[in-house]
Amino acid sequence: MPADSTGLDPEISKRLTRDERGLFPAITQEFTSGDVLMLGWMDDEALQRTLTTGRVTYYSRSRNSYWRKGDTSGHIQWVREVRFDCDGDTVLVKVDQVGEACHTGKHSCFDDNAVPVVVTPDDQR
Amino acid sequence: MPADSTGLDPEISKRLTRDERGLFPAITQEFTSGDVLMLGWMDDEALQRTLTTGRVTYYSRSRNSYWRKGDTSGHIQWVREVRFDCDGDTVLVKVDQVGEACHTGKHSCFDDNAVPVVVTPDDQR
Numbered sequence: 725m726p727a728d729s730t731g732l733d734p735e736i737s738k739r740l741t742r743d744e745r746g747l748f749p750a751i752t753q754e755f756t757s758g759d760v761l762m763l764g765w766m767d768d769e770a771l772q773r774t775l776t777t778g779r780v781t782y783y784s785r786s787r788n789s790y791w792r793k794g795d796t797s798g799h800i801q802w803v804r805e806v807r808f809d810c811d812g813d814t815v816l817v818k819v820d821q822v823g824e825a826c827h828t829g830k831h832s833c834f835d836d837n838a839v840p841v842v843v844t845p846d847d848q849r
Numbered sequence: 850m851p852a853d854s855t856g857l858d859p860e861i862s863k864r865l866t867r868d869e870r871g872l873f874p875a876i877t878q879e880f881t882s883g884d885v886l887m888l889g890w891m892d893d894e895a896l897q898r899t900l901t902t903g904r905v906t907y908y909s910r911s912r913n914s915y916w917r918k919g920d921t922s923g924h925i926q927w928v929r930e931v932r933f934d935c936d937g938d939t940v941l942v943k944v945d946q947v948g949e950a951c952h953t954g955k956h957s958c959f960d961d962n963a964v965p966v967v968v969t970p971d972d973q974r
Contacts, residue, residue, distance in 0.1 A: 736964055749874050758883025763939040778968035802970035809958040810951050814888040816959045820970055826935050833934040834941045839861055843903035845927035845945055
């Protein structure tokens with residue numbers, strides 16, 4: 725999808741690096757707690773909607789469609805800040821999260837999924 | 850690369866969902882501050898090295914090689930926690946960051962790259 729069809733500011737568009745599908749990862753972080761809530765994907769249109777509506781909109785790679793977080797669950801993500809990383813291929817979205825971010829009912833998609841770390845800094849320093 | 854050649858625990862391996870290149874995004878977050886520092890990519894081997902050496906190792910998509918953060922810059926990332934998200938296609942790595950995480954000299958790759966948000970929650974609620 726050409727960037728100029730989405731209404732996304734060309735100055736923003738040219739800072740973006742997209743993958744071969746036109747997508748880039750979006751990390752969603754809770755503004756107040758700093759908790760990383762989830763990772764979704766966006767294209768230019770999803771980013772434009774996120775910047776201009778105040779609510780986070782992702783692009784679903786499995787359903788090939790846009791989804792505005794909270795439309796079915798009520799678990800809205802209100803946009804506080806949006807940042808690109810240094811090479812423009814990832815976006816960080818800081819939000820006020822209504823309810824739980826994860827469809828499993830957890831606050832964050834990263835709750836309860838710890839992977840055992842064999843060696844920690846305390847072993848080495 | 851078959852998962853079993855990396856030494857990665859099969860119980861961990863089977864929780865992972867990889868893209869068509871065998872990769873998955875890794876969000877790196879500072880353990881003490883909660884700051885999101887960067888997003889890199891891993892495959893099974895990079896994850897196994899991260900879990901077993903105490904230092905974060907990524908897979909470079911542009912160079913097609915592993916890179917252990919800090920080997921050239923000294924800006925080591927010591928691993929504190931590793932978590933998968935609910936569907937196992939993203940990893941969150943919490944670290945003690947030595948020096949700056951970004952090659953530009955910034956603490957985080959998301960510093961100084963704000964994107965203007967047109968509508969904020971305060972406009973709507």
